[in-house]
Amino acid sequence: xxxxxxxxxxxxxxxxxxxxxxxxxxxxxxxxxxxxxxxxxxxxxxxxxxxxxxxxxxxxxxxxxxxxxxxxxxxxxxxxxxxxxxxxxxxxxxxxxxxxxxxxxxxxxxxxxxxxxxxxxxxxxxxxxxxxxxxxxxxxxxxxxxxxxxxxxxxxxxxxxxxxxxxxxxxxxxxxxxxxxxxxxxxxxxxxxxxxxxxxxxxxxxxxxxxxxxxxxxxxxxxxxxxxxxxxxxxxxxxxxxxxxxxxxxxxxxxxxxxxxxxxxxxxxxxxxxxxxxxxxxxxxxxxxxxxxxxxxxxxxxxxxxxxxxxxxxxxxxxxxxxxxxxxxxxxxxxxxxxxxxxxxxxxxxxx
Amino acid sequence: xxxxxxxxxxxxxxxxxxxxxxxxxxxxxxxxxxxxxxxxxxxxxxxxxxxxxxxxxxxxxxxxxxxxxxxxxxxxxxxxxxxxxxxxxxxxxxxxxxxxxxxxxxxxxxxxxxxxxxxxxxxxxxxxxxxxxxxxxxxxxxxxxxxxxxxxxxxxxxxxxxxxxxxxxxxxxxxxxxxxxxxxxxxxxxxxxxxxxxxxxxxxxxxxxxxxxxxxxxxxxxxxxxxxxxxxxxxxxxxxxxxxxxxxxxxxxxxxxxxxxxxxxxxxxxxxxxxxxxxxxxxxxxxxxxxxxxxxxxx
Numbered sequence: 027x028x029x030x031x032x033x034x035x036x037x038x039x040x041x042x043x044x045x046x047x048x049x050x051x052x053x054x055x056x057x058x059x060x061x062x063x064x065x066x067x068x069x070x071x072x073x074x075x076x077x078x079x080x081x082x083x084x085x086x087x088x089x090x091x092x093x094x095x096x097x098x099x100x101x102x103x104x105x106x107x108x109x110x111x112x113x114x115x116x117x118x119x120x121x122x123x124x125x126x127x128x129x130x131x132x133x134x135x136x137x138x139x140x141x142x143x144x145x146x147x148x149x150x151x152x153x154x155x156x157x158x159x160x161x162x163x164x165x166x167x168x169x170x171x172x173x174x175x176x177x178x179x180x181x182x183x184x185x186x187x188x189x190x191x192x193x194x195x196x197x198x199x200x201x202x203x204x205x206x207x208x209x210x211x212x213x214x215x216x217x218x219x220x221x222x223x224x225x226x227x228x229x230x231x232x233x234x235x236x237x238x239x240x241x242x243x244x245x246x247x248x249x250x251x252x253x254x255x256x257x258x259x260x261x262x263x264x265x266x267x268x269x270x271x272x273x274x275x276x277x278x279x280x281x282x283x284x285x286x287x288x289x290x291x292x293x294x295x296x297x298x299x300x301x302x303x304x305x306x307x308x309x310x311x312x313x314x315x316x317x318x319x320x321x322x323x324x325x326x327x328x329x330x331x332x333x334x335x336x337x338x339x340x341x342x343x344x345x346x347x348x349x350x351x352x353x354x355x356x357x358x359x360x361x362x363x364x365x366x367x368x369x370x371x372x373x374x375x376x377x378x
Numbered sequence: 379x380x381x382x383x384x385x386x387x388x389x390x391x392x393x394x395x396x397x398x399x400x401x402x403x404x405x406x407x408x409x410x411x412x413x414x415x416x417x418x419x420x421x422x423x424x425x426x427x428x429x430x431x432x433x434x435x436x437x438x439x440x441x442x443x444x445x446x447x448x449x450x451x452x453x454x455x456x457x458x459x460x461x462x463x464x465x466x467x468x469x470x471x472x473x474x475x476x477x478x479x480x481x482x483x484x485x486x487x488x489x490x491x492x493x494x495x496x497x498x499x500x501x502x503x504x505x506x507x508x509x510x511x512x513x514x515x516x517x518x519x520x521x522x523x524x525x526x527x528x529x530x531x532x533x534x535x536x537x538x539x540x541x542x543x544x545x546x547x548x549x550x551x552x553x554x555x556x557x558x559x560x561x562x563x564x565x566x567x568x569x570x571x572x573x574x575x576x577x578x579x580x581x582x583x584x585x586x587x588x589x590x591x592x593x594x595x596x597x598x599x600x601x602x603x604x605x606x607x608x609x610x611x612x613x614x615x616x617x618x619x620x621x622x623x624x625x626x627x628x629x630x631x632x633x634x635x636x637x638x639x640x641x642x643x644x645x646x647x648x649x650x651x652x653x654x655x656x657x658x659x660x661x662x663x664x665x666x667x668x669x670x671x672x673x674x675x676x677x
Contacts, residue, residue: 054581056489062486062551076519170631354512354518365510
C-alpha cells in the first residue's frame with residue numbers, strides 16, 4: 027500500500043518536454059543502482075553462465091581445455107560408471123537423508139521450544155538467548171567442537187566424548203562410531219524383502235545408493251544444534267503475532283489447549299513453516315563448511331560426502347574443473363527449484 | 379508480547395509447569411554442552427588434558443597454556459601455526475567490508491523503496507536470488523577472474539585482503555539491500571512528499587530524512603555482515619590461498635585439521651574464533667534476532 031503511494035508523487039509526474047527535475051532525479055536514482063546491478067549481473071548471472079559453459083567442456087586437468095564435450099560430465103555423474111558416479115550417487119543419498127532429518131528435526135525442536143517459551147516462562151529471555159546463540163558461531167567452530175565431542179575412541183585406548191559419557195552412565199550399548207561409522211542402511215538383496223523386490227522387478231532399489239548412511243546422523247546433530255534455535259526464534263515471532271483474542275475466543279468456545287494448537291495456531295503458522303522449510307532446506311543443500319571441518323572432507327565409502335563438498339574437492343583438489351562445474355550446476359538447479367517459486371510467491375504477496 | 383493479557387489464573391506450580399521448565403532446562407543443557415566442553419578442554423593444563431577419561435570434568439588447576447599455543451602457535455614439536463595472523467586478517471577484512479556493505483545497502487534500499495521505477499521489483503527479485511545462491515556455482519569463474527585480474531588491470535585481487543573484501547561486499551549486496559529496503563518501506567511517504575514540496579531533492583531527502591532514521595537498520599546490517607564474513611570459510615579457503623591472508627576460520631581449520639595438534643589447543647582455538655561473533659551476539663542480541671528475521675525476507 028505504501029509502495030503504490032510512494033510511486034504516485036514521483037512517477038506520475040506531469041509530462042514536460044525538457045528534462046524536468048523528476049526525470050533528472052529518476053536517472054540519478056537508476057545510476058546509483060547501476061554499479062550494484064552490473065556487479066551482481068556479472069558476479070552472479072554471468073558467472074553462473076560461465077560455470078555452465080565450463081561444465082560442457084573437457085577441462086578436467088590443471089591446464090584449461092575448452093573442447094566442447096556436451097553433457098559428458100553430467101553423464102559421468104549419473105550413468106557413466108566408475109568412482110565419479112558412485113560418489114555422486116552417494117552424495118545424493120547423503121544429501122536427501124541429511125535434508126530430511128535436519129529440516130524435520132529443526133522444525134520439531136523449534137516448534138516445541140517456541141510453544142513452551144510462549145507459556146509465560148520466567149527467564150524467557152535467558153532461555154531464548156541460550157537456544158539461539160549457536161547461530162552466531164561459524165560452522166567451522168561447530169564442526170571442530172562436535173568432531174571432538176563425537177570422536178568415538180576405542181575400547182583399548184579408551185572411549186572419548188559422548189561414548190565416554192555413555193559408558194560412564196552405564197549406557198555403553200548406545201555407543202556409536204558417529205561420523206566415522208561406515209554403516210549404510212539399505213534393503214540388501216539377500217534378505218527376504220530384497221529377494222521379494224527382485225522377484226517383482228524392483229531389484230534396483232536394493233542398492234546402497236538408496237539407503238541411509240549412519241554417519242550422516244552426526245552431521246544432523248551438529249547442524250541441528252546450530253540451527254534449531256533459529257527455527258525456534260522464527261516460530262516464536264510467528265506465535266506472538268497471532269492476536270490473543272483469537273485464542274481467547276477459541277477458549278470461550280470450549281476448545282482445549284491441544285485443539286487450539288491443532289485448529290488455530292498451527293494453520294496460522296503455515297507461512298512461517300514454509301519460510302523455515304525453505305531456509306533450512308537451502309542451508310542443507312549448500313552444507314559444506316560443517317562437513318569439511320567435522321570430517322576433514324574424507325569419509326570411508328563417502329559416508330558423509332555431500333554435493334557441495336564433492337564439488338569443492340573435485341575442482342580444487344583434483345583440478346577436474348569441468349566435472350566440478352557440472353556438480354555445481356546440479357547443486358544450483360536443486361537450490362533454484364526450491365528458491366525460485368518461493369521468491370515469486372513472496373514478491374506476489376508483497377505486491378498485494 | 380506485553381499485549382498478552384492475563385489468562386485464567388493458574389495454580390503456580392502445577393505439574394505441567396514443572397514439566398515445561400524441566401524440558402526447557404534440558405534443552406538449555408544440550409545447547410550449552412559444546413561450550414562447556416570447549417571451556418573444560420581449553421582451561422586445562424597440558425598434563426591434565428592428556429587424561430581424556432576426565433574430559434567431561436572441570437580442570438583441577440586452571441591453565442592458559444592452550445590459549446597461548448592456539449594464539450601464538452608453537453615452534454616446539456608438534457609445530458603449530460597460531461591463530462594470531464588469521465585473527466588480524468579477519469579483522470582487516472571484516473571492518474572495511476562491513477562498512478562498505480552498509481553504505482551500498484543503504485543507498486540501494488533507498489532507491490528500491492522510494493524511487494521505484496518500472497521493473498524495480500523484478501530486478502529486486504533477481505537480486506534476492508543472490509542471497510540463496512550456492513557459491514559453488516560461481517566459484518570457478520570467480521577464482522579464474524581473480525587469478526587473471528592482475529594481468530589485465532594491474533590490481534591484485536587473488537590471495538589479497540582487498541580481494542576478499544570485494545567478494546564479500548558484492549555477494550553481500552542482496553541481503554544488505556533487502557534489510558534497508560524493508561526498513562525504508564516503513565518510513566511514511568508523506569514525510570518525503572513534504573520534504574519535496576519544501577524543495578528537497580534526491581540526495582537531500584536521503585541525507586536529511588532517511589539517513590538520520592537509519593540507525594537500527596545500520597546496526598542490523600553491521601551485525602549480519604560482521605558475523606557472516608567473520609564466519610565465512612568458503613571464500614577464505616578458495617581465494618586467500620596463502621597463510622599470510624587466511625581468515626581466522628581457515629587458520630582454525632588448519633589447526634584442528636592437523637591431527638597432531640593436541641585437542642585442548644584445538645578447542646582453545648575454536649573458542650577464540652567463536653569469541654568475536656559471540657560477543658557481538660551478547661552485546662547486541664536484540665538486533666541480532668532482528669537481523670535473523672530479515673534474513674527470512676519478511677520483517
